[in-house]
Amino acid sequence: MDRKVSLSEISDGKLYGLNDMVKAGCNDCKGCSACCKGMGKSIILDPFDIFRFTTNLGKSFEELLNDKIELNIVDGVILPNLKMVGESESCAFLNNEGRCSIHANRPGICRIFPLGRYYEDHAYQYILQIHECKYKNRSKVKVSKWIDTNDSKRNEQFIIDWHYFLKDLQEQIKKSADSTWIRNINLYLLNAFYQKPYVKDKDFYLQFEERLELMKSYLVSLER
Numbered sequence: 001m002d003r004k005v006s007l008s009e010i011s012d013g014k015l016y017g018l019n020d021m022v023k024a025g026c027n028d029c030k031g032c033s034a035c036c037k038g039m040g041k042s043i044i045l046d047p048f049d050i051f052r053f054t055t056n057l058g059k060s061f062e063e064l065l066n067d068k069i070e071l072n073i074v075d076g077v078i079l080p081n082l083k084m085v086g087e088s089e090s091c092a093f094l095n096n097e098g099r100c101s102i103h104a105n106r107p108g109i110c111r112i113f114p115l116g117r118y119y120e121d122h123a124y125q126y127i128l129q130i131h132e133c134k135y136k137n138r139s140k141v142k143v144s145k146w147i148d149t150n151d152s153k154r155n156e157q158f159i160i161d162w163h164y165f166l167k168d169l170q171e172q173i174k175k176s177a178d179s180t181w182i183r184n185i186n187l188y189l190l191n192a193f194y195q196k197p198y199v200k201d202k203d204f205y206l207q208f209e210e211r212l213e214l215m216k217s218y219l220v221s222l223e224r
Contacts, residue, residue, distance in 0.1 A: 007118065011127040015118060018144040018152055022128055024114060025139035025146070033098040035113055036091045041072045042109075043082040043091070046162055047193040047208055048155070049107040050080070055200035056105045062195070068092045071190075076173035077166060078186045080194060082107065108159070112147055119163060124156075154205050165212065169219075181222060188218055 007013055016022050026032070045053075053064060061080075065071070069092075070083045083092045095101045100110070115126045126143055149155050169189075173182055192211045199207065 007127060010129055010131060011116070012130055015125040015127060016115070016143050017125060018142075018147075018156075020126075020143050021140045022115065022126070022143055022146070023138045023140055024128065024143075025141040033090070033094060035110075036094045036098075036100065037084070038089045039082070039084060039091070040089075041070070041081045043107060044072075044074060044109065045069065045080045045082065045107055046159070047211075048158060048204060050194050051198045051204045051207075052105040052107075053102075055198055057102065060197065075170040076182065077170055078190055108149075111149065115143070115146070117159070117163075119160075122164060123160060124163070151205075158205055158208060161212065162208075165215075184222070185219070189215065 029035075050061060050064075053068075054060060057064075059068075065080075067085075068083055069080045071078055072081050073079075084090060085092050091100075093100060093102045093106075100106055112126065114129045116129050117124045118127045144152055169185070173185070176182055192215050193208075196211075198204065
């Protein structure tokens, strides 16, 4: 989901790479779970998030839809997001102690917070959002350590590929008046990248690339 705001409004004005130091360290969020509440539908899940959930939590996509995640339309595309529950509108994965019950498998958006991604020229860098985290006196930490994701370069390429694929698809949907075409595209995407089970012992990025190529071929076939 793109935000149409200037960097000076939401960040410290700097752009960060994986090897840079950034003031994001929050002492393991001790006594705080503010960023796990009241997020609405903003924690959108990508295919890698669902791979982590389904292969490590022992739940299928359909089972997750029962009480942990929900579907929402983002610029014309149906995508899953974390579900907020209860009067406090807390993340469904937040436990009674106010801690993340899936921290090792937390989604990409949660993983980088309070950082955000700034996309430009088919690439991206990180920004430090200055109005999001409630923790004071944050310490400096290396971006790559903060994100805590193996095979960071391949993960970075996946994020780029997924972002720009969605961006192009959303533009096509915006220009289309064919509701049947839009419905078929959404059903295919939802099945290909989210509902269809991932193989735990097979490289995720290879699985994603295979599915992305099939999706692109499907889009071409609809144009004939």
